[in-house]
Amino acid sequence: MTSEDPLVVLSGVNKHFGSLHVLRDIDLTVARNEVVVLIGPSGSGKSTLCRTINRLEPIDSGTITIDGRPLPAEGRGLARLRSEVGMVFQSFNLFAHKTVLENLTLAQIKVRKRSKAEAEKKARELLARVGLADQAPKYPAQLSGGQQQRVAIARSLAMDPKVMLFDEPTSALDPEMINEVLEVMRTLAVEGMTMVVVTHEMGFARSAANRVVFMADGQILESRTPEEFFDHPETDRAKDFLSKILKH
Amino acid sequence: MNVLLDNFALFREGFVGTVELTLAAGLIAMVVGVLMAGCRVSPVRPMRLIGGVWVTVLRNTPLTLLFFAVVLGLPRFGVVLPFFTLAVLALGCYTSAFICEAVRAGINTVPVGQGEAARSLGMNFGQTLSLIVLPQAMRAVIPPVGSTLIALAKNTAIAGSFSVVELLGTYRTLNELGYDIVVTFMWIAIGYLIITLTISAVFRLLERHLEVTR
Numbered sequence: 001m002t003s004e005d006p007l008v009v010l011s012g013v014n015k016h017f018g019s020l021h022v023l024r025d026i027d028l029t030v031a032r033n034e035v036v037v038l039i040g041p042s043g044s045g046k047s048t049l050c051r052t053i054n055r056l057e058p059i060d061s062g063t064i065t066i067d068g069r070p071l072p073a074e075g076r077g078l079a080r081l082r083s084e085v086g087m088v089f090q091s092f093n094l095f096a097h098k099t100v101l102e103n104l105t106l107a108q109i110k111v112r113k114r115s116k117a118e119a120e121k122k123a124r125e126l127l128a129r130v131g132l133a134d135q136a137p138k139y140p141a142q143l144s145g146g147q148q149q150r151v152a153i154a155r156s157l158a159m160d161p162k163v164m165l166f167d168e169p170t171s172a173l174d175p176e177m178i179n180e181v182l183e184v185m186r187t188l189a190v191e192g193m194t195m196v197v198v199t200h201e202m203g204f205a206r207s208a209a210n211r212v213v214f215m216a217d218g219q220i221l222e223s224r225t226p227e228e229f230f231d232h233p234e235t236d237r238a239k240d241f242l243s244k245i246l247k248h
Numbered sequence: 249m250n251v252l253l254d255n256f257a258l259f260r261e262g263f264v265g266t267v268e269l270t271l272a273a274g275l276i277a278m279v280v281g282v283l284m285a286g287c288r289v290s291p292v293r294p295m296r297l298i299g300g301v302w303v304t305v306l307r308n309t310p311l312t313l314l315f316f317a318v319v320l321g322l323p324r325f326g327v328v329l330p331f332f333t334l335a336v337l338a339l340g341c342y343t344s345a346f347i348c349e350a351v352r353a354g355i356n357t358v359p360v361g362q363g364e365a366a367r368s369l370g371m372n373f374g375q376t377l378s379l380i381v382l383p384q385a386m387r388a389v390i391p392p393v394g395s396t397l398i399a400l401a402k403n404t405a406i407a408g409s410f411s412v413v414e415l416l417g418t419y420r421t422l423n424e425l426g427y428d429i430v431v432t433f434m435w436i437a438i439g440y441l442i443i444t445l446t447i448s449a450v451f452r453l454l455e456r457h458l459e460v461t462r
Contacts, residue, residue: 056364074291076372083370093365097383106379107369152365159369 005032007163007194008053013062015048015218022048024218026062030163033192037205037226040215041241046198049215050167053196054085067162083111086156086164090171092148094140100127100151101136104158112159119158126154130184146177150184157188164188166197182208202245206230214238251427252435258418263439265413269335269404270443274397276340281347286377288352299348306345312406314338319410335407343400350392354385387458394451398444415439 008030015023022045030036038046051057052064055071055078064071066085072078094103104123108114114122127133130150132143140148149169156164166185170178182204189195189208199205205212205226212229214222216237222229233239252259287299306314318338322329329337358381366376408417415436422432 054368056368079367079370079372081370082368085368087365087368089361089365091359091361093359093361095362095365095380107366107371110375110379111370155369 006030007032007034007067008196009063009065010049010052011063013049013052013064014060015045015052015057016060022218023052023059026218026220028213028220028223030194030196032194034210035189035193035195035197035208036211036213037209038196038198038213038215039200039202039205039241044215045218046215047167050165050196050198053163053165054082054087056087079111083107083159084162086153086159086161088149088152088156088164088166088169090168092140092145092152092172094148094152094155096140098139099136100132100138100140100143103140103151104155107155108158122158123154126157127151129157130154131180144177145173146180149173149177149181153181153184153188163194163196166195166199168198168200170199170201200245202230214241216241251422251431255418255422255425255427258421259415259435259439261413262415262418262436263442265417266401266404266415266439267443269332269339269407269412269414270397270401272336273339273343273404274400276336277343277347277396277400278393280341280344282351282382284344284348285351285355286374288348289355289377291373303345303348306342307349309342311338311342311403312409314342315406315410331407331411335404335410335412339400339403339407342403343396346396346399347393350396351382351385351389353392354387354389355381357388358384387455390451390455390458394447397447397451401443401447402440 006029008028010026010028013023013026014021026049028036028049038049040046048057052059053066055064055074066081069081072081094100095106098106101120101123104126105116105119108119108122109116112119124133124136127136130153132147132150132154135143135147135151140151143151153169169185170181173181178201182201185195185197185204186208197204197209209226211223212226213220214229214233214235214237221235222233222238229238230242233242284299284302287295288303290296290299309317315335315338318334319331322334362380362384363376366380371379404414405416408414419429419432419436423429
């Protein structure tokens with residue numbers, strides 16, 4: 001778990017939305033097998049940061065490399081890279097017109113060029129792994145939010161990603177469904193998946209993260225182990241943030 | 249004397265002409281319209297520019313003027329085609345601009361996240377559009393495309409002024425033969441109604457079909 005084997009490296013990353021400077025000189029290295037949790041007040045840029053890693057948000061300056069290769073510009077190279085970076089969204093974004101099984105097989109067949117049989121075998125294995133083996137023929141709208149998000153995680157895993165990005169994966173869920181999703185993520189973390197997770201689930205950050213990165217106003221203010229961060233936050237912004245979210 | 253029964257062959261010829269014009273131009277309009285909609289939402293700027301210019305030029309040109317441009321313009325560049333083909337080109341390209349915008353409106357009804365998820369899985373622009381976005385846009389696109397194709401069926405009447413056999417043009421012959429012009433026009437109107445109501449029915453079926461498969 002050392003940073004000697006960097007998988008995702010961001011250096012000097014800047015991003016503006018119009019006149020708003022949402023990412024300011026971000027330097028962040030995520031090592032292979034590391035689980036990094038990004039937390040911070042809303043509007044701090046953590047979701048944007050997560051989305052820059054597979055270039056859903058292009059950056060204005062700086063560099064991002066994944067496994068030593070810089071993020072390519074829009075085109076074939078970028079598509080190939082994205083297929084190696086899993087992404088889980090707040091709003092699940094399962095393909096509404098496809099069954100659960102098709103959601104998992106489509107990109108395997110069209111992007112990875114696997115055979116239909118091979119893709120379906122992998123899909124069923126993954127569905128079983130997230131506890132949804134019996135939901136394969138259903139459409140996303142027939143599933144609960146928690147189930148949809150687990151399907152979305154399985155869909156990303158089907159591409160054998162090198163790293164998984166989670167952009168507030170439980171924020172759109174009813175409270176009773178949050179745990180089933182976190183449980184899947186915890187298992188992934190234990191199995192050694194490299195993960196970047198934007199979340200408000202402090203319990204998850206404490207138990208599953210190797211490192212907590214605290215952001216405010218587009219800057220990284222702290223980057224430390226969960227124990228250090230939660231028990232002895234250094235910056236006033238972090239202390240203020242923690243006091244607000246942990247006191248009710 | 250009965251206008252319709254006495255001149256059934258003439259009416260039929262005109263009716264078939266209008267149907268052929270509508271089908272051929274409709275096919276071109278659909279294909280080109282969807283392609284241009286793809287251009288207009290493409291991440292590549294020159295493609296967006298092509299789509300934008302195509303729609304702006306064709307949507308803002310009077311159809312009759314477009315017919316003149318095709319019929320008189322193309323031969324100057326050495327392109328000699330039958331009048332029917334020229335009419336299909338003019339009608340098809342003109343209508344494609346409206347189809348393009350209807351399809352683009354449908355694309356905009358599909359949540360952005362659908363495309364983002366597809367791209368995140370490594371799908372390229374063409375795959376994202378054809379496998380994920382367009383199928384979900386279909387339902388919203390059906391009604392305006394139906395209207396556009398009905399408008400196309402009626403616009404084919406202009407081709408009659410450019411030596412193409414079609415339904416409206418039959419009135420000239422019948423008028424010369426001394427038939428009551430009002431009755432003639434009534435039968436012509438019924439002919440158009442048959443075509444446009446068929447289009448309506450087909451699109452209503454399509455809409456219902458898409459409702460159940462969703």
